[in-house]
Amino acid sequence: MKFKNDPYSIILRPIVTEKSMQLKETQNKVTFEVHPKANKQEIKAAVEKLFNVKVLSVNTLSVRGKKKRLGRVVGRTKNWKKAVVTLAPGHHIEFFEGM
Secondary structure (H helix, E strand, C coil): CCCCCCCHHHHHCCCHHHHHHHHHHHCCEEEEECCCCCHHHHHHHHHHHCCCCCCEEEEEEEECCEEECCCCCCECCCCEEEEEEECCCCCHHHHHHHC
């Protein structure tokens, strides 16, 4: 995947899990899968531009791929990067509100 400095190539997809929904409700944090080469400043700018919200902070972590087996063949899922974005009080993203 080619990395371009536009918001649609930085933010790949939202992460919707029980833990991420709990973070959204209690601490106003939303979670995204982001491009592995994107840094915190680029992620912050992309979220602010795409969703028209104010971002206070961005925490990132690299997630290692898991080992998977298919018969005798052992493979790996891809490594990916996760970003937990803290939104300013009063700001929210409509995509996460219906869940």
